[in-house]
Amino acid sequence: MDKIAEKLRRYFPLSLKGWAVFLLSMLVASGICILLHEVTTSDFHAPLIFVLVVLVVSLLTDGYFYGFLASLVSVFAVNWAFTYPYMKMDFSIYGYPLTFVTMLAVGVAVSTLTGRVREQEKIRMESEREKMRANLLRAVSHDLRTPLTAISGSISALLDEECAFDEQERRELLRNAKNDADWLCRMVENLLSITRISGDSVQGIAREEEMMEEVISEAVMNFRKRNPGVTVSVSVPETLLFVPMDAMLIEQVLLNLMDNAVMHGSRTTKIFIGVSADADFATVRVADNGCGIDLRLLDHLFDGSLPLTGGRSADNTRSMGIGLSVCKTIVEAHGGTIRAENRPGSGAQFTFTLKRKGDEP
Amino acid sequence: MNIRDKVLVVEDEKSISGFIKAILTTNGFDVITARTGGEAFSMISSHCPDLVVLDLGLPDIDGMSIIESVRRWTQLPILVVSARSYERDKVEALEKGADDYITKPFSAGELLARVRVAIRHTRLSNVSLASTGKFTAGELTIDYDKHQVLIAGENAHLTQNEFKIVALLGKCAGKVLTYDFIMKELWGPQSKGNNQILRVNMANIRRKIEKNPAEPQYIFTEVGVGYRMVEGD
Numbered sequence: 001m002d003k004i005a006e007k008l009r010r011y012f013p014l015s016l017k018g019w020a021v022f023l024l025s026m027l028v029a030s031g032i033c034i035l036l037h038e039v040t041t042s043d044f045h046a047p048l049i050f051v052l053v054v055l056v057v058s059l060l061t062d063g064y065f066y067g068f069l070a071s072l073v074s075v076f077a078v079n080w081a082f083t084y085p086y087m088k089m090d091f092s093i094y095g096y097p098l099t100f101v102t103m104l105a106v107g108v109a110v111s112t113l114t115g116r117v118r119e120q121e122k123i124r125m126e127s128e129r130e131k132m133r134a135n136l137l138r139a140v141s142h143d144l145r146t147p148l149t150a151i152s153g154s155i156s157a158l159l160d161e162e163c164a165f166d167e168q169e170r171r172e173l174l175r176n177a178k179n180d181a182d183w184l185c186r187m188v189e190n191l192l193s194i195t196r197i198s199g200d201s202v203q204g205i206a207r208e209e210e211m212m213e214e215v216i217s218e219a220v221m222n223f224r225k226r227n228p229g230v231t232v233s234v235s236v237p238e239t240l241l242f243v244p245m246d247a248m249l250i251e252q253v254l255l256n257l258m259d260n261a262v263m264h265g266s267r268t269t270k271i272f273i274g275v276s277a278d279a280d281f282a283t284v285r286v287a288d289n290g291c292g293i294d295l296r297l298l299d300h301l302f303d304g305s306l307p308l309t310g311g312r313s314a315d316n317t318r319s320m321g322i323g324l325s326v327c328k329t330i331v332e333a334h335g336g337t338i339r340a341e342n343r344p345g346s347g348a349q350f351t352f353t354l355k356r357k358g359d360e361p
Numbered sequence: 362m363n364i365r366d367k368v369l370v371v372e373d374e375k376s377i378s379g380f381i382k383a384i385l386t387t388n389g390f391d392v393i394t395a396r397t398g399g400e401a402f403s404m405i406s407s408h409c410p411d412l413v414v415l416d417l418g419l420p421d422i423d424g425m426s427i428i429e430s431v432r433r434w435t436q437l438p439i440l441v442v443s444a445r446s447y448e449r450d451k452v453e454a455l456e457k458g459a460d461d462y463i464t465k466p467f468s469a470g471e472l473l474a475r476v477r478v479a480i481r482h483t484r485l486s487n488v489s490l491a492s493t494g495k496f497t498a499g500e501l502t503i504d505y506d507k508h509q510v511l512i513a514g515e516n517a518h519l520t521q522n523e524f525k526i527v528a529l530l531g532k533c534a535g536k537v538l539t540y541d542f543i544m545k546e547l548w549g550p551q552s553k554g555n556n557q558i559l560r561v562n563m564a565n566i567r568r569k570i571e572k573n574p575a576e577p578q579y580i581f582t583e584v585g586v587g588y589r590m591v592e593g594d
Contacts, residue, residue, distance in 0.1 A: 185466050211560055213567075213575040214582040221581065225468070234575035240564045247584045248448075275575075 012065040021060045022070060029053040030077065047099045050074035054103050058110035062118070067107035075100045132329075136194060139322055140187055147180035182226055186259060190326045193252045197333050205333050207244040212236060212275055212282060215247050219254035220273070227262055234273045241275065243282045243354050249330045250354070256323035257286040257350050265290015265348065280356055281336065287349040292342040301340050302328045327352070366480055367391045369410040371401040371427070372442070373420055381414060384469045385476065398422025405431060412480050415459070416442045417450055425457055432458035438479040442467075448585035455539050455586070462537065478535035478592060496531040498593045501570060501579045503531040510570065517569045522547060522562055527570075530580060530590035539587035563588065 029049050036045050054074055058067035078099065080086075154173040157163050165173070197205055213236045220232050254273070261268050268290035276283050293301070301324050324340075327350075331338045335355030343349050368390045372378040382392045393408060395401040398421045405413060413431070417424035428439055441454045441462040451462045460479045463471060496503040502511040510517045510527050519527065525547055530538060540556040547559075563582070567574040581589045 209557070210584065211564060211582075213564070214560075214584055217575050217577055218582060218584050220576065232576075234573065236575040238568075240561060251584070273575075 013063040014065065015062070018061045018063075018066045022057050022066045025053045025057050025070070026073060026077070029074075030081070033081075047078045047103075050078050051103055051106055054107045055110055058107050059114055061111075063115065064108065064111045067111040068104070071100075071103040071107040074103050133194065136322065136325060137191075140191055143322065144184060144187060147184050150180045151177045151184075186255070187322070189252060190256065190322060193249055193326055193330060196246070196249060197329060205246045205249065205330075207246055207334070209242045210245055210247045210250075212241040212243055212277075212284075215245070215250055216254060216273060216275065216284075218247075219251040219258070222251070223255055223258045227258075230262055230269060230271060232258070232271045232273065234275075236275045237277065241277050241282060243277075243356055245334055245354055246330075250334070253327045253330050253352065254284075254286065256327050260323050261286065261288035261290060261348065265292075267291060268347075277356070281353040282356055283351060283353050285349060285351045287343060287347060289347045292346055293340060293348045295342075298340065298342070302338065363389075365389055365391045366411040367393065367408065368412045368414060368476065369393050369395060369401070369404055369408065370414045371395045371398070371419065371424075372414070372416040373397065373418075374416075377416070377442075381472065384472055388473055390476070398424070398427055401427055402430070405437075409435075410437065412476060413437065413439045414442060414476070415439055417454065418444075425453060428454060428457045428459050436483060438483050440475055440479050451586050452539055452541075455537065456541065460536060474535075474592075482533065482536055496534065496593050498534065498579060498591050503528055505531075512570050519566065519569060523566045523569070526559075526562060527566060527580070527590075530588060531593075534590045535592040537583055537587050537589040541587075543587065 029052070032049055033046050036049075051074070054067060054070045057070040061067070154177040158165070158170060158173055213234075216234055216236070220234060224230075224232060258271055261271050265288050268288045270289045272285075272287045274285045274287075301321075324338075328338050331352045331354070336353040338350065338352040340348060340350050366389075368385055370378055370381050370385075370392060372381065372394070373396050378394050378396075382394060385392045393404060393410065395404050398419045401413075401415070401419075401422075404410075415424055415427060419427075424441065428441075431437065431439065438461075439459045441451070441459045442465060443451050443454070443462050444465050454462060460482065461475055463475050494504065494506040496505070500513040502514075503509075504511065505528060508524055508528075510519050510524060526543060529543060529546055540559055544552045544556055544559055563580070564574065567577060567580065570579060571577050579591050581591070583589060
């Protein structure tokens with residue numbers, strides 16, 4: 001019973017828009033027929049115009065319902081109102097069955113086609129998202145192997161009784177293993193962020209009103225724990241700034257940007273985070289005093305092509321690409337934008353915005 | 362002979378249990394371990410440890426039910442180990458009676474700090490507070506007798522509610538207090554739910570006592586969970 005109801009609902013959906021389109025088309029067609037009737041004596045335009053109506057209604061509405069309705073009403077309109085004998089139904093005149101069948105056929109065919117086109121659109125978008133997820137997964141999995149190899153290698157060397165390391169060498173191996181492990185943690189957090197976005201709802205994220213300064217200070221504290229040598233200074237406006245967001249995801253964005261500043265800025269010792277806001281958007285800037293972004297890469301940072309560039313520093317570029325790709329996905333899911341530029345002098349600056357109003361993207 | 366505090370570590374992952382035990386043992390604690398919830402129950406009642414480190418993701422019993430049943434007969438401190446993204450788990454654990462939480466991955470330093478704070482708070486904790494009526498951390502001083510908060514000797518001019526919040530955090534310094542807990546203490550048991558008023562109060566407090574409200578030194582926000590004051594001197 002439910003399945004039948006479900007099918008009925010799918011093929012014959014009712015909507016305000018549907019009724020509006022149907023009634024408007026009928027009125028317009030009737031209007032044209034009446035006008036034309038004043039001008040010419042023959043009636044052959046009537047069925048043609050109403051075939052057009054059926055076409056238009058099927059094109060603009062979902063499902064088969066309005067197309068069918070248009071066909072039915074058109075046949076009666078043509079027969080009763082717009083062809084001889086006027087204001088009277090007459091099925092005896094040759095050609096009516098054909099007219100009716102033609103209209104119905106047009107209605108069904110166009111409804112089916114438009115339905116199919118919409119389905120294709122949906123499938124295409126799903127497959128785009130799947131592709132993006134698959135790409136990201138592949139890139140990250142590939143990247144997981146390198147640090148794991150390093151960790152496993154370093155520790156097995158330390159366990160090997162035949163390898164005689166002095167205290168400094170041992171500490172170095174252990175320190176490298178720790179750095180790689182930390183990097184792995186960050187990658188995993190990025191992965192989890194992706195699942196957090198694409199998880200449940202269509203738009204993907206659950207936003208709550210959070211205080212910008214609190215989210216930033218938590219991200220900075222987290223970052224400082226792992227990078228004690230880098231100075232981070234934050235500036236927020238004096239007035240309280242509440243922005244709807246998924247705090248965990250925005251913290252991930254900030255962490256990725258700060259980590260990139262250190263990992264790819266090569267000599268970054270200072271990071272500066274500034275926040276400003278207007279009625280519609282909150283803007284966050286993350287700037288560093290490192291070596292800036294390679295001009296060749298600058299235009300391609302966010303377009304997803306970065307993970308694929310080869311070369312000596314491929315691994316480095318790839319990890320930067322993943323972090324930024326995740327940032328872009330998260331920021332856009334919040335209705336915002338992200339961009340990168342080099343600062344005058346030296347260093348890079350990333351700016352992202354977050355929409356302040358409601359749920360509409 | 363030194364008396365050592367006894368810590369029960371409830372963790373099913375061998376490697377994590379191993380390294381927690383190693384860190385605590387080296388730092389003067391006696392450590393016993395439990396692999397499952399069932400073992401934990403029996404060991405808590407038979408050994409009466411001074412602290413329980415409890416991983417929430419146990420295979421047999423939900424960590425929450427362990428907290429609930431332990432709290433029925435003792436106030437022994439419970440430190441919960443959780444994964445980063447699950448704020449609801451942390452909040453629920455705290456509301457059921459856990460004292461604090463630590464997020465994976467954590468460093469040895471973080472673990473030790475949380476363990477010490479948790480144990481200290483169940484003893485006659487704030488000895489210095491009891492004797493001088495003052496809590497001090499860096500340049501922050503909470504004067505409980507005069508109901509004042511001083512920064513570098515200057516009065517911060519907190520409102521009554523603001524003072525209550527800071528005083529509460531100071532009494533539990535080092536421990537996280539959930540939004541709901543603070544709301545209830547200040548605005549009564551019916552105040553659950555919308556915590557905007559608390560957050561606005563906290564933002565004002567930050568502007569009065571912190572040099573930079575976005576880089577707090579005294580009161581830290583654990584987003585989605587609550588607030589934590591730095592440990593006293």
